Amino acid sequence: MKLTVNGTEHDVDVEDDMPLLWVLRDELNLKGTKYGCGVAQCGACTVHLDGQAVRSCQVAAIDASGARITTIEGLAQQDAMQAVQEAWIEHQVAQCGYCQSGQIMQAASLLAERQDPSDDDIDNAMGGNLCRCGTYPRIRAAIHTAAQKLQGT
Amino acid sequence: MGRLKTITRRSFLVGSVAIGGGVAFGTYLAMRNLPNPVAATLAPDEASFNPWVLISPEKVTLITPHADKGQGVASAQAALIAEELDIEFGQFEIDFGQPDQAYYNTAMAEEGVPFMSTDTSVVAEATRAVMGSAFKILGVQGTGGSTSMPDSFDKLRYAAAIARETLKLAASQQSGVPVDQLTTKEGAVHLPDGSRIAYTALAPLAAELEPVSDVVLRAPSEWRLVGQPMERLDIEGKTTGSTRYGIDVDRDGMLHATVRLNPRKGGVLNGYDASAAKTMRGVRDIFEITNGVAIVADNTWRAFKAAEAIGIDWGPAPYPADQADHWDTLDASFTDDHLDRTWRNDGAVDSAAGNVIEATYRSPYVAHQPLEPLNATVLVTDDQVEVWTGHQMPVFLQQQVAKVTGHDAEAVIFHNHFIGGSFGHRLELDFVKQAAEVANRMRGTPIKMTYSRETDFAQDFPRHISMAKGRGTVADGKVIALDLQIAAPSVITSQMGRLGLSVPGPDIQIAAGAWNNPYSIDNFRLRAYRASELAPTSSWRAVGAPGAGFFFDSLLDETIHAAGADPMAERIRLMTHEVSRTVLETVAEMSDWGAPLAPGQGKGVAFVESFGVPTAEVVLVTDTDAGIRIDAVWVACDVGTVIDPVNFENQVEGGVIFGLGHAMNCEITYADGMAEQANYYDHEAMRIWQTPRIFVKGLENGTKVRGIGEPPVPPAAPALANAIFAATGKRIRQMPFNKFVDFV
Ligand code: FES
Numbered sequence A: 001m002k003l004t005v006n007g008t009e010h011d012v013d014v015e016d017d018m019p020l021l022w023v024l025r026d027e028l029n030l031k032g033t034k035y036g037c038g039v040a041q042c043g044a045c046t047v048h049l050d051g052q053a054v055r056s057c058q059v060a061a062i063d064a065s066g067a068r069i070t071t072i073e074g075l076a077q078q079d080a081m082q083a084v085q086e087a088w089i090e091h092q093v094a095q096c097g098y099c100q101s102g103q104i105m106q107a108a109s110l111l112a113e114r115q116d117p118s119d120d121d122i123d124n125a126m127g128g129n130l131c132r133c134g135t136y137p138r139i140r141a142a143i144h145t146a147a148q149k150l151q152g153t
Numbered sequence B: 001m002g003r004l005k006t007i008t009r010r011s012f013l014v015g016s017v018a019i020g021g022g023v024a025f026g027t028y029l030a031m032r033n034l035p036n037p038v039a040a041t042l043a044p045d046e047a048s049f050n051p052w053v054l055i056s057p058e059k060v061t062l063i064t065p066h067a068d069k070g071q072g073v074a075s076a077q078a079a080l081i082a083e084e085l086d087i088e089f090g091q092f093e094i095d096f097g098q099p100d101q102a103y104y105n106t107a108m109a110e111e112g113v114p115f116m117s118t119d120t121s122v123v124a125e126a127t128r129a130v131m132g133s134a135f136k137i138l139g140v141q142g143t144g145g146s147t148s149m150p151d152s153f154d155k156l157r158y159a160a161a162i163a164r165e166t167l168k169l170a171a172s173q174q175s176g177v178p179v180d181q182l183t184t185k186e187g188a189v190h191l192p193d194g195s196r197i198a199y200t201a202l203a204p205l206a207a208e209l210e211p212v213s214d215v216v217l218r219a220p221s222e223w224r225l226v227g228q229p230m231e232r233l234d235i236e237g238k239t240t241g242s243t244r245y246g247i248d249v250d251r252d253g254m255l256h257a258t259v260r261l262n263p264r265k266g267g268v269l270n271g272y273d274a275s276a277a278k279t280m281r282g283v284r285d286i287f288e289i290t291n292g293v294a295i296v297a298d299n300t301w302r303a304f305k306a307a308e309a310i311g312i313d314w315g316p317a318p319y320p321a322d323q324a325d326h327w328d329t330l331d332a333s334f335t336d337d338h339l340d341r342t343w344r345n346d347g348a349v350d351s352a353a354g355n356v357i358e359a360t361y362r363s364p365y366v367a368h369q370p371l372e373p374l375n376a377t378v379l380v381t382d383d384q385v386e387v388w389t390g391h392q393m394p395v396f397l398q399q400q401v402a403k404v405t406g407h408d409a410e411a412v413i414f415h416n417h418f419i420g421g422s423f424g425h426r427l428e429l430d431f432v433k434q435a436a437e438v439a440n441r442m443r444g445t446p447i448k449m450t451y452s453r454e455t456d457f458a459q460d461f462p463r464h465i466s467m468a469k470g471r472g473t474v475a476d477g478k479v480i481a482l483d484l485q486i487a488a489p490s491v492i493t494s495q496m497g498r499l500g501l502s503v504p505g506p507d508i509q510i511a512a513g514a515w516n517n518p519y520s521i522d523n524f525r526l527r528a529y530r531a532s533e534l535a536p537t538s539s540w541r542a543v544g545a546p547g548a549g550f551f552f553d554s555l556l557d558e559t560i561h562a563a564g565a566d567p568m569a570e571r572i573r574l575m576t577h578e579v580s581r582t583v584l585e586t587v588a589e590m591s592d593w594g595a596p597l598a599p600g601q602g603k604g605v606a607f608v609e610s611f612g613v614p615t616a617e618v619v620l621v622t623d624t625d626a627g628i629r630i631d632a633v634w635v636a637c638d639v640g641t642v643i644d645p646v647n648f649e650n651q652v653e654g655g656v657i658f659g660l661g662h663a664m665n666c667e668i669t670y671a672d673g674m675a676e677q678a679n680y681y682d683h684e685a686m687r688i689w690q691t692p693r694i695f696v697k698g699l700e701n702g703t704k705v706r707g708i709g710e711p712p713v714p715p716a717a718p719a720l721a722n723a724i725f726a727a728t729g730k731r732i733r734q735m736p737f738n739k740f741v742d743f744v
């Protein structure tokens, strides 16, 4: 089947029901998207499907073919992403960093929907993204900063 | 080949040696001829040298052997070196180095001695020194116990200062300018005429010189980096998804494996049927390994799927099958024959007169479950073994892998990686041994073995359970006496036992966080009882202190309330240790302790000292219709020196969230010998919407530099329980608290 990831089309020979997560990681060697739980509990595997944040561990490969798939590697090329990443660095958010690809993908999708999210908006949008290191206060702050950056540009 | 020249600096030696056209500065052990991490580039007589700074004609590399599992220690180690070397972030690379016994962790050994950290008596200090040499012999190059900074603080700065002065000497010889007219800045020696010679250009000459021994460490007032906010070296990679963790390793021809292991941990495999799994797509092989079955495939998901399709008959657990029996075992352990040690017996508890309260407390098994599942990639050939993973105990890793594959330990090459969280999980070696067992069977093929999250939960060696019985005596509105008894299985026995080691003497962790409290209570007795071993356990962030600290502080709080005293004022009254008292006074001020509260609100304070760091936390909660909401937390602690205030704040926030979250809703329980919790939905800890505002203050009145990875965890649970009591009148004596109250 054909998958379009970060603007590049790939031909992959996988089972229809292989989760997109494992196609990305083990077949396409895009290792920025992480495996944390496999059951939609942690958000480490978050990617964008046609601009929407989804858990790639829950998306069957066949359902992603035909969609525009964006991973953390591809997001860097977009403006919104730059603002988010800059804010993440400014606030020194990461500890172990393992959850952060997913956090950033989720945050970018929130900011695409809401220019100036409140703390409640952030809590609602980010509630499915687990951070075992507890970087939540900095994630909140970084999203506010990213929103300001985006409005300023 | 250069000579190895050395200088004694307290307990370690600093020296330099020529390597491959450049020079290395580092420390080494004088007394023992230990195997060498850079053996390939050093002559045999230089075999015990450990580089911290490598300068080649091309680049400067700083070696940062303490494993980084999110605590930012790679950056912090580099900063200590860069401070004295006069080099900027961006001008050097970092490398985790090869495992070596001479990178032993003196500070970790010191933590294991039965003296209070506030005790600087001759006996206490001498014992710490002896433990340090015991660790040398065991070869513990370890990361744990919040010891990376205490261990590195002097060693790294001396090595860097000696490197700097030796480079200046080289520049002087090359330029003819006297040393006292030379300065160093930004990775170069600067001459009075404004020209500069890069360190890299001086490397070959510096290698020929005797290292300059006459160095003085810079005064804190001169520090450029230490104490300033830094941009962590790993932050960009972790923000762009480019950091490669162990789980991301990719080798040519690599196959993906997973394992099914007896969920009754340590139990045997009676038999299995893999006939269906063997024919599944992508499956290359399925075979038996120790206590389980390995599945090798061409993709991780295919391996996971095939693993589920195997029918397995497991043997029984080598510990009581049901949780109630574990608690009963503890309950029956408060007897003289289980007494591990009477840690404190101040005054005369039994004759203290007053009103008495009594209470029993429990702390459950809790899983580590960092977000990166355990994994290791191993390639075994006839000559050597290569291992790619993240680990806190590299020397033990080499030894254990060598045992599995039948190689010499020196033939095991270990590539350490950034770790996606640990909380103690990456002190364990079973997962690496399993990967080695699979790879040994498939020699020549790199094997990446990954646990599914469910396997990770099932095989986790959780924090030990513990139980306490307390009595508090009050009179005249004051706390007069505390008598606390704590029973727990020995986590150290369990953990070290898996390495084939036994640790003599009492287990300091059974009562850690309680016995070592620096209060001056007139009558205080603390007895620790060692229960028989139950389910296998392992060090969990702060080890004994989250349990024992909860017991001690809860008992103190209950006793203060029984006395009718103010929880903050009475703690301060009882605290005569100056540094700790300031911590309490600071948190009182930060949290505006005495200010009136809205209806339904309550504030609780707790103080626990762990790893030498006195830490006080105030929690503010509101009792809402939907349950308890945690509004804010104020933290004050004293680490002697804050290396990086931004990372420090991040670590404290994370520690508070970790402590609160697990106290709220996490426990591992056993039924039929198996953990009943399988994934995060059973053991969730804190989510972003539950996260309170957290205010942090790091004090620097203590005399020793301390680590901050663990100390914020233990006070969180008792501060929350005390706040819930203040808000609702309900006293919770058992974690997790969601058994007794709902949380918003
Ligand atoms: S791996 Fe997909 S949500 Fe956890």
Ligand code: FES
Pocket: A094, A095, A096, A097, A098, A099, A100, A130, A131, A132, A133, A134, A135, B070, B371, B420, B421
């Ligand atoms: S930074 Fe470690 S899990 Fe989020």
